[in-house]
Amino acid sequence: MESQSVLNHNSLKAILAEVNEVSNEDIRDEIVSDIYTKSKSLCKKVVSQQPAMYRSDKLDEIFTSRIWGFPIMLILLGTVFYITIAGANVPSDMLANLFGYLEGKLTFLFEAMHAPEWLHGVLVLGLFRGTGWVISVMLPPMAIFFPMFALLENYGYLPRVAFNMDRLFKRAGGHGKQSLTMAMGFGCNAAAIMSTRIIESPRERMLAILTNNFVPCNGRWPTLILLASLFMVTGFSGAAGTFVTAAILIGFVMLGVVVTLSVSWVLSKTALKGVPTHYTLELPPFRRPKFWNTILRASLDKAWYVLKRAVVVAAPASILTWVLANIYVGDTSILMHFINFLDPFGQALGMDGFIMAAFILGLPANEIVIPILIMAYLSQGAMLEIEDLSKLKQVFIDQGWTWLTALNMMLFSLLHFPCGTTLVNIYKETKSPKWTFMSFLIPTVIAIGVTWLTATVARAFGWV
Amino acid sequence: MHMEKTSLKPLSECSFGDCFLIKEINIKGPLRRRLLDLGFVKGAEISVLRKSPLGDPVAYRVSNTTIALRNDESSMILGEIVRGNTK
Amino acid sequence: MRVNRIALAGNPNTGKSTLFNTLTGLKQHTGNWPGKTVVHAEGSFEHKGEQYVLVDLPGTYSLFSNSADEEVARDHIVFDQPDATIVVLDATSLERNLNLALQVLEMTNNVIICINLIDEAEKKGIRIDERRLARELGVPVVKISARNKKGINRLLDTLSQLVHGQIVTTPYRMKYSKEIEEAITKIESKLEGYFDEKYPSRWIALRLLDGDEELILKLQNHKNNKQHEVRTNGVPVSVKS
Numbered sequence: 101m102e103s104q105s106v107l108n109h110n111s112l113k114a115i116l117a118e119v120n121e122v123s124n125e126d127i128r129d130e131i132v133s134d135i136y137t138k139s140k141s142l143c144k145k146v147v148s149q150q151p152a153m154y155r156s157d158k159l160d161e162i163f164t165s166r167i168w169g170f171p172i173m174l175i176l177l178g179t180v181f182y183i184t185i186a187g188a189n190v191p192s193d194m195l196a197n198l199f200g201y202l203e204g205k206l207t208f209l210f211e212a213m214h215a216p217e218w219l220h221g222v223l224v225l226g227l228f229r230g231t232g233w234v235i236s237v238m239l240p241p242m243a244i245f246f247p248m249f250a251l252l253e254n255y256g257y258l259p260r261v262a263f264n265m266d267r268l269f270k271r272a273g274g275h276g277k278q279s280l281t282m283a284m285g286f287g288c289n290a291a292a293i294m295s296t297r298i299i300e301s302p303r304e305r306m307l308a309i310l311t312n313n314f315v316p317c318n319g320r321w322p323t324l325i326l327l328a329s330l331f332m333v334t335g336f337s338g339a340a341g342t343f344v345t346a347a348i349l350i351g352f353v354m355l356g357v358v359v360t361l362s363v364s365w366v367l368s369k370t371a372l373k374g375v376p377t378h379y380t381l382e383l384p385p386f387r388r389p390k391f392w393n394t395i396l397r398a399s400l401d402k403a404w405y406v407l408k409r410a411v412v413v414a415a416p417a418s419i420l421t422w423v424l425a426n427i428y429v430g431d432t433s434i435l436m437h438f439i440n441f442l443d444p445f446g447q448a449l450g451m452d453g454f455i456m457a458a459f460i461l462g463l464p465a466n467e468i469v470i471p472i473l474i475m476a477y478l479s480q481g482a483m484l485e486i487e488d489l490s491k492l493k494q495v496f497i498d499q500g501w502t503w504l505t506a507l508n509m510m511l512f513s514l515l516h517f518p519c520g521t522t523l524v525n526i527y528k529e530t531k532s533p534k535w536t537f538m539s540f541l542i543p544t545v546i547a548i549g550v551t552w553l554t555a556t557v558a559r560a561f562g563w564v
Numbered sequence: 565m566h567m568e569k570t571s572l573k574p575l576s577e578c579s580f581g582d583c584f585l586i587k588e589i590n591i592k593g594p595l596r597r598r599l600l601d602l603g604f605v606k607g608a609e610i611s612v613l614r615k616s617p618l619g620d621p622v623a624y625r626v627s628n629t630t631i632a633l634r635n636d637e638s639s640m641i642l643g644e645i646v647r648g649n650t651k
Numbered sequence: 652m653r654v655n656r657i658a659l660a661g662n663p664n665t666g667k668s669t670l671f672n673t674l675t676g677l678k679q680h681t682g683n684w685p686g687k688t689v690v691h692a693e694g695s696f697e698h699k700g701e702q703y704v705l706v707d708l709p710g711t712y713s714l715f716s717n718s719a720d721e722e723v724a725r726d727h728i729v730f731d732q733p734d735a736t737i738v739v740l741d742a743t744s745l746e747r748n749l750n751l752a753l754q755v756l757e758m759t760n761n762v763i764i765c766i767n768l769i770d771e772a773e774k775k776g777i778r779i780d781e782r783r784l785a786r787e788l789g790v791p792v793v794k795i796s797a798r799n800k801k802g803i804n805r806l807l808d809t810l811s812q813l814v815h816g817q818i819v820t821t822p823y824r825m826k827y828s829k830e831i832e833e834a835i836t837k838i839e840s841k842l843e844g845y846f847d848e849k850y851p852s853r854w855i856a857l858r859l860l861d862g863d864e865e866l867i868l869k870l871q872n873h874k875n876n877k878q879h880e881v882r883t884n885g886v887p888v889s890v891k892s
Binding site: 263 | 591595596597601603605607608613614616621631636637
Binding site for chain 3: 112114115116118119122123127128130131132134135136138139140142143145146147148149256297300382384385387390
């Protein structure tokens with residue numbers, strides 16, 4: 101039997117030698133040309149009337165026009181933001197009210213059962229309140245934003261974005277498809293890391309992985325909406341206020357793009373040297389999506405996703421935060437020790453120790469940063485109820501917030517380290533502890549640098 | 565033979581509305597194979613659709629689909645330009 | 652009960668995923684292809700009381716294994732040998748799409764050509780003579796609109812007939828230039844008896860000519876794995892490795 105496998109091996113070599121004799125470099129060209137010739141002749145036989153000008157071409161003249169291409173991108177993004185903010189307000193308030201009402205009932209129930217105070221604290225004030233916060237702040241905007249985004253995606257608009265932006269990414273040393281992975285990042289950076297697989301060149305894929313975090317994901321941009329609408333649109337109300345909020349969000353997204361391009365550029369000149377690889381991009385015809393089908397699928401998908409994350413990540417984190425806030429060492433809680441420790445650092449960055457602690461405790465998931473922050477603020481002093489989002493501003497102002505605090509928290513949220521899930525995915529995809537650490541370090545350094553700069557400048561000029 | 569060689573122009577020199585007949589692809593490796601798969605084969609007719617807002621890449625019509633190529637690639641695809649053949 | 656394994660192949664942007672969703676609804680699960688960073692999507696459905704498992708192959712322009720996607724799609728068709736392969740074509744750009752269909756026809760006999768987006772094509776004034784195409788290609792051709800759920804039943808009936816052998820296909824095999832054909836014949840004769848008959852020898856010869864030496868290793872590994880499987884089942888095997 102041994103001899104037979106050797107024989108096989110030899111005959112295999114003989115076959116390969118034979119192959120090399122008759123094969124040549126141009127054979128692939130010939131094969132594909134022949135196949136195309138056949139396709140063409142088949143089409144001549146079975147297809148009648150070749151179309152001259154597609155409707156897509158006319159639409160592309162607008163969507164990728166020299167003059168209108170970029171403005172339309174911004175207008176579309178702005179419209180999506182506007183509808184999200186305008187539409188999410190009411191359901192968010194309703195959900196907050198509902199959870200507030202249920203919290204009252206639960207408290208009543210616990211009192212009726214003479215449950216110990218710590219149990220009520222952990223389950224109602226920690227678990228229930230935190231999870232309820234995440235759901236009421238996250239669910240409505242997500243259930244509005246993603247269906248709209250899915251419509252644009254299914255319509256075929258995203259490849260046009262890649263087409264318009266390619267020059268910029270090429271200049272920065274990246275791949276044109278990086279803009280597609282960034283678009284995924286609006287949904288979830290962790291999922292976007294997986295989507296970088298569409299970039300075949302390892303160098304450019306690494307760039308896309310390391311910079312994806314600069315696109316605000318669904319866990320972060322409710323934070324941006326909240327702070328922008330509370331602190332930055334004070335002079336406006338109603339539709340004008342929503343409009344300005346949307347404009348501010350676009351500003352943040354554009355800042356994220358600028359940082360992405362700059363970091364890509366620096367990395368491709370230093371640690372990830374190399375020339376951009378070639379690429380081809382298909383612009384498929386525009387196709388009217390199944391409207392309600394797309395909306396329903398995306399809404400349910402996202403709602404389910406938010407609820408799942410609320411249970412898996414927000415619930416344990418809420419319990420942990422409550423426990424840390426209620427176990428005392430000396431006459432101060434563990435949480436307050438931690439906050440006091442971070443406070444000088446937070447102040448230097450134009451924020452405070454609470455915010456820093458919230459970002460650190462929020463490492464598992466960005467959506468819990470605001471709930472942790474509120475819980476931490478409220479755990480100080482008297483417990484007050486927050487039935488609606490407008491009362492929240494008072495809580496912040498009582499803690500010494502200014503416009504600079506809000507701005508820097510927004511900047512930090514946009515630029516800081518990726519969430520735990522994203523880091524795990526980066527490790528899974530790169531299999532490199534070094535690059536996973538870099539994907540943590542680069543954004544963190546930038547976030548600290550930028551907020552320190554804005555705080556220092558604002559203070560030097562006496563703006564705050 | 566010599567005359568024919570010199571008359572070959574790169575695809576990148578085509579402008580809107582031109583038609584282009586591919587004669588040679590001076591690219592090796594995976595990109596060549598990808599271009600072949602997309603229909604950039606010898607003898608294929610290509611028409612120029614439009615430039616992106618920043619001038620590069622350019623969208624081409626090839627076997628009834630729209631494919632965008634950067635100047636780096638389209639300058640390596642050689643052939644004959646038929647001016648203003650399409651409307 | 653017999654479960655029919657069906658593969659779904661096609662170019663990107665042909666509405667392949669729409670068809671996948673239409674057929675399998677919510678009975679889907681996704682993962683990775685073993686050892687690859689390529690998404691593996693699988694779903695199941697029932698038709699006329701029979702079970703079908705549908706594998707949504709990555710959308711590719713060809714099956715020459717230029718990329719991980721193409722390799723996964725190709726390997727599934729050649730090695731896993733699904734009971735039928737549905738090739739989804741975009742009616743509005745048939746020429747480039749047929750490129751992939753012709754490649755699949757070189758690899759397997761059990762093929763259904765499914766021309767999708769037929770509504771859109773008709774709106775653009777494109778008419779496709781599917782009977783003529785079926786005659787030319789020697790396999791069933793079904794026109795559908797996955798989006799509007801048109802032609803789905805006809806597709807499923809055809810599928811059922813194909814997997815039960817009620818339709819006998821005579822797939823068109825690409826004919827190349829005289830030199831290539833001669834080389835194929837030469838290599839194919841050398842390969843005779845070397846690999847399992849179930850693998851398409853003409854196609855293997857062509858791939859070898861195209862310089863795909865990795866394919867040989869894969870075919871051998873597959874052979875060895877097969878023996879390993881048998882051994883673990885406790886059946887004595889005569890060939891040692």
